[in-house]
Amino acid sequence: xxGLYQATERDSMIHAAVHLHMFLAGCxxxxxxxxxDPIRRRPGTRGRLAALVIAAxxxxxxxxxxxxxxxxxxxxxxxxRQLEAELMYYGxxxxxxxxxxxxxxxxxxxxxxxxxxxxxRSAVAGP
Amino acid sequence: MAISRPARADDDVAGKQIKRxxxxxxxxxxxxxxxxxxxxxxxxLHWHHFYDESTLAVGLxxxxxxxxxxxxxxVAGLFLLADxxxxxxxVPKRWWGALLLGAGGFQLYDGIVQHxxxxxxxxxxxxxxxxxxxxxxPDRGRHDRRRGxxxxxxxxxxxxxxVPLRRRNGCVSARARTHAxxxxxxxxxxxxxxxxxxxxxxxxxxxxQGGLHARPVPGNRT
Numbered sequence: 001x002x003g004l005y006q007a008t009e010r011d012s013m014i015h016a017a018v019h020l021h022m023f024l025a026g027c028x029x030x031x032x033x034x035x036x037d038p039i040r041r042r043p044g045t046r047g048r049l050a051a052l053v054i055a056a057x058x059x060x061x062x063x064x065x066x067x068x069x070x071x072x073x074x075x076x077x078x079x080x081r082q083l084e085a086e087l088m089y090y091g092x093x094x095x096x097x098x099x100x101x102x103x104x105x106x107x108x109x110x111x112x113x114x115x116x117x118x119x120x121r122s123a124v125a126g127p
Numbered sequence: 128m129a130i131s132r133p134a135r136a137d138d139d140v141a142g143k144q145i146k147r148x149x150x151x152x153x154x155x156x157x158x159x160x161x162x163x164x165x166x167x168x169x170x171x172l173h174w175h176h177f178y179d180e181s182t183l184a185v186g187l188x189x190x191x192x193x194x195x196x197x198x199x200x201x202v203a204g205l206f207l208l209a210d211x212x213x214x215x216x217x218v219p220k221r222w223w224g225a226l227l228l229g230a231g232g233f234q235l236y237d238g239i240v241q242h243x244x245x246x247x248x249x250x251x252x253x254x255x256x257x258x259x260x261x262x263x264x265p266d267r268g269r270h271d272r273r274r275g276x277x278x279x280x281x282x283x284x285x286x287x288x289x290v291p292l293r294r295r296n297g298c299v300s301a302r303a304r305t306h307a308x309x310x311x312x313x314x315x316x317x318x319x320x321x322x323x324x325x326x327x328x329x330x331x332x333x334x335x336q337g338g339l340h341a342r343p344v345p346g347n348r349t
Contacts, residue, residue: 053199056194060190096195100199
């Protein structure tokens with residue numbers, strides 16, 4: 001490791017900054033995946049779901065690595081860190097499922113609007 | 128033009144509906160199997176663990192994908208199902224068939240690629256399926272004896288840190304398993320070969336007084 005972890009242990013400012021960074025990274029991911037602001041070239045539902053799966057898989061893998069190999073060095077007692085790793089794993093899963101539900105809800109609503117539109121049109125233009 | 132258009136749109140809709148139903152079933156099947164595997168086999172029966180010592184790095188990545196992908200597939204499959212129901216003309220048999228297809232296909236993949244090729248999820252100890260909490264089982268040495276494996280003295284002589292816990296194919300030797308079980312019992316961290324140890328896991332030529340050696344190690348000091 002780069003010694004960042006040890007630095008966070010020593011300095012509460014660095015500690016807070018790292019936490020803020022984590023939090024903002026999560027916000028950025030959520031914004032990119034489920035944000036409703038109009039942005040250019042937002043990928044479709046499949047792309048966003050794929051991005052979500054990859055991000056969640058990385059998160060899970062990191063949690064398991066923490067459990068198995070316990071980086072960073074010198075971080076404390078093993079049992080507590082394994083508990084934290086499990087929390088990271090299952091907590092990440094919960095958030096992943098929530099994000100997936102939101103993505104699919106957005107798709108479901110949009111598809112519903114498209115369906116209603118199609119039905120309206122075919123009712124108007126129908127025989 | 129005006130006549131052909133609705134017909135084409137209808138064809139399109141029907142085709143889309145079939146496709147959507149099938150995808151919904153396949154995804155739900157994958158998600159169902161992934162969920163059953165995790166919940167029933169890991170968490171209820173403890174057939175595999177959150178992490179067992181034989182898992183390689185590629186296994187962890189694959190496990191993460193499996194976990195995240197399974198839940199996401201379930202969510203997506205159920206939403207697709209809702210959409211198919213909403214559109215009408217839903218054929219339940221088609222959905223159930225696709226569900227079985229997804230479940231079976233995923234099992235095939237899991238069995239061949241994950242278990243056989245990658246050597247994942249090798250059970251740390253073969254157990255009777257009815258023993259729900261084998262970690263509470265007192266008779267730890269039974270397995271080794273059955274296998275005709277290493278005697279306890281040999282295990283202890285090696286010391287925890289020196290034993291490579293996995294072999295190349297991802298299997299753990301009976302001896303390493305015994306070690307892992309002991310290390311678990313003592314609340315010690317397991318050392319991975321080739322990694323920088325976080326803290327001295329084993330005081331060199333340790334006595335049992337060390338903080339990490341809560342349990343005396345008999346047979347080590349002769």
